[in-house]
Amino acid sequence: xxxxxxxxxxxxxxxxxxxxxxxxxxxxxxxxxxxxxxxxxxxxxxxxxxxxxxxxxxxxxxxxxxxxxxxxxxxxxxxxxxxxxxxxxxxxxxxxxxxxxxxxxxxxxxxxxxxxxxxxxxxxxxxxxx
Amino acid sequence: xxxxxxxxxxxxxxxxxxxxxxxxxxxxxxxxxxxxxxxxxxxxxxxxxxxxxxxxxxxxxxxxxxxxxxxxxxxxxxxxxxxxxxxxxxxxxxxxxxxxxxxxxxxxxxxxxxxxxxxxxxxxxxxxxxxxxxxxxxxxxxxxxxxxxxxxxxxxxxxxxxxxxxxxxxxxxxxxxxxxxxxxxxxxxxxxxxxxxxxxxxxxxxxxxxxxxxxxxxxxxxxxxxxxxxxxxxxxxxxxxxxxxxxxxxxxxxxx
Numbered sequence: 001x002x003x004x005x006x007x008x009x010x011x012x013x014x015x016x017x018x019x020x021x022x023x024x025x026x027x028x029x030x031x032x033x034x035x036x037x038x039x040x041x042x043x044x045x046x047x048x049x050x051x052x053x054x055x056x057x058x059x060x061x062x063x064x065x066x067x068x069x070x071x072x073x074x075x076x077x078x079x080x081x082x083x084x085x086x087x088x089x090x091x092x093x094x095x096x097x098x099x100x101x102x103x104x105x106x107x108x109x110x111x112x113x114x115x116x117x118x119x120x121x122x123x124x125x126x127x128x129x130x
Numbered sequence: 131x132x133x134x135x136x137x138x139x140x141x142x143x144x145x146x147x148x149x150x151x152x153x154x155x156x157x158x159x160x161x162x163x164x165x166x167x168x169x170x171x172x173x174x175x176x177x178x179x180x181x182x183x184x185x186x187x188x189x190x191x192x193x194x195x196x197x198x199x200x201x202x203x204x205x206x207x208x209x210x211x212x213x214x215x216x217x218x219x220x221x222x223x224x225x226x227x228x229x230x231x232x233x234x235x236x237x238x239x240x241x242x243x244x245x246x247x248x249x250x251x252x253x254x255x256x257x258x259x260x261x262x263x264x265x266x267x268x269x270x271x272x273x274x275x276x277x278x279x280x281x282x283x284x285x286x287x288x289x290x291x292x293x294x295x296x297x298x299x300x301x302x303x304x305x306x307x308x309x310x311x312x313x314x315x316x317x318x319x320x321x322x323x324x325x326x327x328x329x330x331x332x333x334x335x336x337x338x339x340x341x342x343x344x345x346x347x348x349x350x351x352x353x354x355x356x357x358x359x360x361x362x363x364x365x366x367x368x369x370x371x372x373x374x375x376x377x378x379x380x381x382x383x384x385x386x
Contacts (some may be wrong), residue, residue, distance in 0.1 A: 022372070023199065024332040025258065026206045028325065029378035034209075034220035035141060035247075036382065037236065041185045041226040043192075090294055097287045 134177040135184075136227040139163065139208045140376070141237065141244055142218035146172040151215045157208045158201060166230045168237035171244055173221075174212055175233060183226050213376030217252040219244065219383070220376045240383065247381050254320060254348050256380060257355055257373035260328075261311070261341030263304045264366055301338075304367050308341040311362050311369070318354050319345035323379045340367065344379035 137158055146152060147165045155163045157176045165172040181187060191197045202223055209220045227233050237244065316322040327339035347355055356371055363369040 023202070024328055024334075025372055026202055027332075028328065029375065030202050030205050030209075030220070030223040032222065033378040034222050034376075034381050035225075035244075036222045037225060039138065039225040040228040040232050041135065041183065041188065041224075043185065043188050043224050043226075090291060093287055093291045093294070097284055097291070100281070100283050100287065 133180050135180045136166070136175045136230055136233055137178045137183060138221045138225045138227060138233060139174040139176070139205060140212055140218040140220045141171060141173050141248075142212070142216050143248065144170050144172045146174060146212070146216055146218075149212070149216060151212055155208055155211050158204050163208055166233040166237070168234040169241055171237045171241060171248075173233045173237060174208065174218070175227075175230075178226070180228075188224055188226070209376045209378075213255075214374075217248050218376060219247050219251065219381035220378050243383055247383060250320075251346065251377040251380055254346050254377065255352060255374035256344050256346055256377045257352060257371060258344050258375060259312075259315060259341065259355075259359055260339055260343075260370045260372070261304075261308045262335065262337035262368045262370070263301060263340050264368055265337060300366065301340075305340055307367055311358075311367075312341060312343055314362075315343070315345055315355060315358060318351050318358065319347045320351070321346040321380055325379075337368065341369075344375070346377060346380045 139157060144167050147167050149165075152163055152165060152174065157163050159176075159178055159182070161176040161178060163174055163176045166175050167173075205223045209218070212218055213220070227236070312322070312324065323344045325342040325344065327342050330336065330338065333339060345351075345355060352374065359369045359371045
């Protein structure tokens with residue numbers, strides 16, 4: 001018999017075990033795993049991801065949403081889908097740093113060589129002020 | 131014409147017909163579950179209202195998320211309850227036949243595949259492991275001081291850049307660690323599946339899911355897996371074990 005199919009150690013040793021009724025986990029399984037057969041009633045469950053997200057929002061709206069702010073993921077770049085934007089953002093930041101450093105050299109009198117050269121070039125036009 | 135249709139939960143051995151577990155279980159719409167037996171196989175089913183479970187009606191009610199959630203949970207509860215005592219193959223939610231004959235035909239037509247599927251999961255259960263990348267720590271005080279300069283704009287951007295780079299490296303490192311662990315866990319299992327990470331909107335967590343896998347294990351394997359998952363969790367990669375699940379991930383059947 002399979003009475004022991006599920007070990008009696010179920011929760012005791014599993015410090016990191018989440019509650020087994022997590023809706024996301026359930027939906028992930030019941031919506032498109034197991035035996036998928038058409039049956040006599042043809043139901044289109046194709047847009048499962050959208051459906052599950054909608055459901056999660058519903059669930060979130062009644063429990064956690066107020067705590068966590070229901071739309072926080074939309075503002076957190078590491079969580080929204082565009083991780084590929086990281087490289088772009090890095091490049092933009094580097095460019096911006098370059099610009100800032102250049103103008104910084106103009107105004108703040110750094111002794112660094114590149115900035116000094118710029119200053120020299122520039123002072124040609126405004127020599128009388130120096 | 132009958133006024134009910136047949137909602138299908140799972141498929142198992144014909145012995146299910148005598149199961150005391152089934153006798154005590156109710157499913158969708160609080161209808162008690164029963165079996166439809168054909169040869170060596172049995173389907174766990176319930177009679178449901180034909181109108182409420184018509185194609186049109188289900189389609190319309192899929193818009194009603196509370197209904198969908200309730201159906202998902204009920205479906206899962208029935209499957210889970212039976213799976214705790216018998217080897218079964220869960221059937222996808224909202225699979226409906228017009229009558230018992232349709233279910234018998236299914237069992238007959240797919241007899242050998244279904245029997246093979248049941249044999250594969252017999253004495254085994256499914257466990258899920260999810261790995262989350264812990265959020266990056268704030269930059270250390272030393273780093274902040276080091277990057278402070280007489281140009282606040284530049285230092286801010288440098289800091290941002292360093293944070294970004296650090297986060298990217300960290301993510302890479304964590305993803306590699308997760309992949310290695312998955313290989314290790316898979317070696318303990320009879321079979322394994324890797325799923326796409328769940329959307330943070332689904333998990334409701336800020337931590338990014340890096341690993342989302344399922345493992346089919348026997349009892350000894352389950353104990354080892356639990357041990358390894360606990361041991362492998364660290365500050366950067368938080369692992370969570372869920373289960374035992376009915377073998378949802380290991381009972382797919384090619385539709386012919």
